[in-house]
Amino acid sequence: MEDNTKEIISERETEISVIVPVIERHSNLEELYLSYAAEIRKITTDFEFIFVVDGPMNRAYSEIKRFKNKYSNIELIKFTKSLGESNALSVGFEIAKGKYIFTLSSYFQVEPHEIEKLYSALKDDEVDIVITRRIREKDTFFNKLQNALFHKALKFFTGTNFKDISCGLRGMQREVFEKFDVYGDLHRFIPIIAEHHGVKVRELVVKQRVEDTKTRIYSLRTYFNRIIDILTLFFLLRFTYRPMRFFGLIGSILVVIGFLFISKLIYFRLFTMNYGLRDKPSLFLSSLLIVIGIQIFAVGLIGEIIIYTRSKKAKYFNIKEFIE
């Protein structure tokens, strides 16, 4: 039975799969498809495009439906409600049959001919993941600035050297995706998480499309979300299996400071005449420190208990080869 399914999968395998999540804005999707497909055709004719359309994007859906049947290698998936980019990518990966899987943003970011560079890095150099860095020659000052700030912060918290983590054009070996379970907004940080785990990741310099150089001002919520993402990533990369190291340290520092203050107050109360505590706001403040400190510490303990009680299902290693 198991062998059978394996056979079917290998029969269906193609060389390249391109996944295009259509989430928010998008350019003319047929044009996008045609220009990238033309470049891929120079590498191989054995490829497929997978469009995953998020719930609210009805117009994009009908647009793709219109041109889908003209070409033989397009898969189209439509969510019934808004599920976001992570889910779109996951579904795309799930049905992708390619040996090499590329992801593509639904609007022009990168010159299509650059895809050949990515392919050869994956195929010839056996890099596990390639990501792209747009050379921002013509980009606006504001775009450059927000990009630089974002990556400064990212480097500070995660130590990564990638300079353009949000570029949608990426390629990876099929197996890599199966190893990393990402959720929420973390999909954009897959390369960082992967590299942290010892996967070979390479950032290639690519040419930016003119369409991509419009000034982008996101909603306040987006900026806020990015900050939270960076902090989450920082915590996950360093403390997933040892939450106590994080919460325990912060909590104990707060408790110690609060305790020192309170001891000082109590010392004066005991050994000084006419020293009452009723008019000392510092009693209140130092208690607050202790309270917060203990709470953070307790959160660390809960974290440890979560990891411990769930450790059996998680698999932390992958044997590539067993030679008996």
Next chain:
Amino acid sequence: MELSVVVPIYNEIENVDELYRRIKTELQKLSLTYEIIFVDDGSTDGTTEKVKEIKQQEPELKLAIFDRNYGQTQAMVAGFQLARGDMIVSMDGDLQNDPADIVQIIVNLRSGYDMVSGWRKAREDNVILRKIPSKIANALISRVTEVKIHDLGCSLKGFNRKIAKNMILYPEMHRFIPIFAASIGARIKEVQVTHKPRMRGQSKYGIARTWRVILDLIKIKVLMDFSHKPSKLFAAISVPFWIAGLSLIVKYLVEYVNETSLFTSSIVFMGTGTLYIYLAFSLVTFGFITELLCVTRDYRQDKILSNIMASHRKWKTIQRK
């Protein structure tokens, strides 16, 4: 198969050859069936090719090769899963452990211990940087957890098959293997082993900082003693805050009722008391939330424990016969 020797290997290109030869010589002296499993933990210096070379000349060597680096603990876990022996011995890949000590471990496992842990009594390491800190840490840990072990960090250990296969080892847990084994009912024996300084290659450990040890200690105590009854733990922590909070509030109320002072003059007591009560409440709630985690847990210490205890009883009846 009577014995499996599991050796995690990470960037040990200069050592693997000698390591394999020495383990093999020692095992051949014993009259038992054995297997040697090298787990290559994503080496990057060519160790992988080297062990494959050895494998070609020595077909009895078994090789498990990770696709990337996962850490020594995970290499051990993988080795334990693959091992087919009734006894499983783990040791370092860097020749700091002497394969000659395997004999002692096997003798003790055969006499009925579930786990035999190496004790590097005469450690040849830097005194101030590694010996003294680790001595204090080990003493503290064995006192708090009531597992009488002098040396937690020694990689040379022997396990009864059941214990090894039930070991829960996620990253960061390797330092507590004996404590964990004790928590699932293992009878533990410590034997002195020789310890050599690293001959070649770089040591891969730094100095553990004091606060880390203390935090680790709290963590392991909580996990071993309270992970199946967390509400008790959090309730216990909250007790002093109930007392302090209530007494401050009572003090304030008494003064207020007696009008010994103006309404606002002892407002600090009221505020502080409220704060403590708040903390006490939230700790109790934390306890309940954590109970939910335990209800849905996938690791059942009690089941493993009863399983291993049953095998103890069986073993005793065999001994009596």
